[in-house]
Amino acid sequence: MKLLTVDTVSEAREKLLIAAQQKKKQIEFVELEEAMDRVLASDLVSPEPIPSFRRSTVDGYAVRAADTQGAGESIPVFLEIIERIEIGTPAVRMVQPGQCSYVPTGGMIPEGADAVVMVEYCEAFDTRSMAVYDAVSPGRNLIRIGEDIQEESLFLKKGTRLRPQEIGVLASAGVHTVPVYRPWKIAIISTGDELVPADQKPMPGQVRDINTYVLDAMSRKYGFEVVSKQVLQDQRNLLEKAVDSAMKTCDMVVVSGGSSQGEKDHTADVLDQLADPGVFTHGIALKPGKPTILGYDTLSETILMGLPGHPAAAMIVFELLAVWLYLQLTHQPAPAYTTAVVETNVASAPGKETCLLVELVDGDDGYIARPIFGKSGLMTTLSRAWGYTLIDMNKEGLKAGEPIQVILF
């Protein structure tokens, strides 16, 4: 009775991490235009300061701040205009005491100047002089050299998943080829004599295959490269052939179905036989998700996963284990959660963690989490869910009104 020796979620995670840490990390370089949503594989240090010159943040006059002391709405200070600096061109003349230069937003601050007075507070007196109606302190209305990124500073950390804003940082630092982790190659195998492809009409007793679609979409969401998707009849030799072939090219092989206690359960045997050291987890203390099988093959560096046949359970286990592992190995932070107050009491199974799906509805002080109850075979249950919360195995459920952390998915 293998199912008696189930692992907790954290035991299973620890075993997975120990095994998968043997995998060689693979880094590739992509063009900046293609780097969105990829994960940075090295810390980035800037060889130059950004900006590399002092820039004005307003349209105005670059001045020596000391010259403006005492100026005010009705008491102007008069300064000599020595240059009109154009955007995109260097400032040529040094500002001496009693002088100023026009500078547009984004323009270069000339030597000698240490602040900018906005045009709104300036009035031309004649062609060469300017009345200034504002006292500015040093540093006012300008960005210093290196204020955005200091020279030699670490400006983006390994493990950062590149959002539009990081693409902007990379562009500003002139990084146009970006070191990122090579995405995992993954093979998805769904087994079951009852399965027909989604574009076929099922006969009585048959159902459409869901898991290859769901796991393919999940894989894309996290940036994996799906190498193959297969729906197999539940025959040991077919599974053996498919897994053996997938192990040659993939970082992870995921088999769903065939892992409940049914008569045709071959997944654990096949994975254990083809891999060395083989299967190390024969079930996890998670609801839903108990019939989960985990293993590793050292030679091919392949992570092996047998997922429950129920689509919702398969998706939850994939998220909690496969995605978790990938985030760990690529140094990414845990996914952000949102806080909500649970709407009703929820009982949870003693001795196992419970993954509770919730809908979020607007309450007076933020979200209310409405638990979604339903059998794990039901796909629409999962579709109604905004996210999930994990109930600790040592907790006896949740009380209505209790605050929880919901991970959106």
Add this chain to the structure above:
Amino acid sequence: MKLLTVDTVSEAREKLLIAAQQKKKQIEFVELEEAMDRVLASDLVSPEPIPSFRRSTVDGYAVRAADTQGAGESIPVFLEIIERIEIGTPAVRMVQPGQCSYVPTGGMIPEGADAVVMVEYCEAFDTRSMAVYDAVSPGRNLIRIGEDIQEESLFLKKGTRLRPQEIGVLASAGVHTVPVYRPWKIAIISTGDELVPADQKPMPGQVRDINTYVLDAMSRKYGFEVVSKQVLQDQRNLLEKAVDSAMKTCDMVVVSGGSSQGEKDHTADVLDQLADPGVFTHGIALKPGKPTILGYDTLSETILMGLPGHPAAAMIVFELLAVWLYLQLTHQPAPAYTTAVVETNVASAPGKETCLLVELVDGDDGYIARPIFGKSGLMTTLSRAWGYTLIDMNKEGLKAGEPIQVILF
């Protein structure tokens, strides 16, 4: 002084919505494999119930529940086994009183039976009969016809952005071509004499172009199709030509830079001249983001946007207006937020909304939002941000410890 007549964010949104509602909605059909992250363009109604037959959720024996009444751990009930149902094949024989049939997980429940007893509570007595040690109620351990999706029911709503779980629902319902909104075609134009491409070394006074990269990445994130990206010198005729040509093919033209009060401000003029009715917003009461220009052209059905030149401000305005508008027109819900407690007092500008960037740090009772202060020209500011919160224009800022809603981005 056009900038005196600024719109609030909600006024600007309302004007955008009224204009853009004239756009014809365009729907296209994609294969299920390609439907991930696309937005459903019609309500979907199922022509058939899912599942289409009663399925067992366990390995066990399909029984008439009434036959098991009185059974218990030490008091078996004896039933005649009449069939071993295979997964994927129809149940053939009707279960009469006193009879049962073996059914695997996912297998078809035979006529006559109304519950399943798990194998764990059954013991073979001889080849034809079974001792049952559990009393089950009707409906136990099975999924009814239509329990996942009822026949003729609306099972996915227009405006749903398709996540892996919705892909699963579509697969289970046999929808293999999916009606989705055609993504907006967008042209991105960045103007400024100081700009050089990101792979060139800037000369003194010059900076690398950031906005085409950031706006391209933002566009991809929300599923827009970027038709062209251009960096232009700030010359009226170049801008005119680029906008005119982009309006012919695009749903939205975004021009960033050239919209502060600097001398070379052509954007508003050009957009107003090329479009009919033209520009309707000449600035918004938002910090950062004041120098924003909005317009519409009825003939080409193009939305026109002039964004601030500062990358962070450009990105925020794009998110608050362009993305907001697209979500509205495609019937998508507002983005999910997370609740956090603000770490320090924050002053906000009176008479305008403030978009406050925050970092989220773990606190005892969930997230603490740490405000990120920095000039809007700084790109790294935005990269440190997990998200933003909008401070109402009638509010005088935030008090340390106040709960806020943070939209992740």
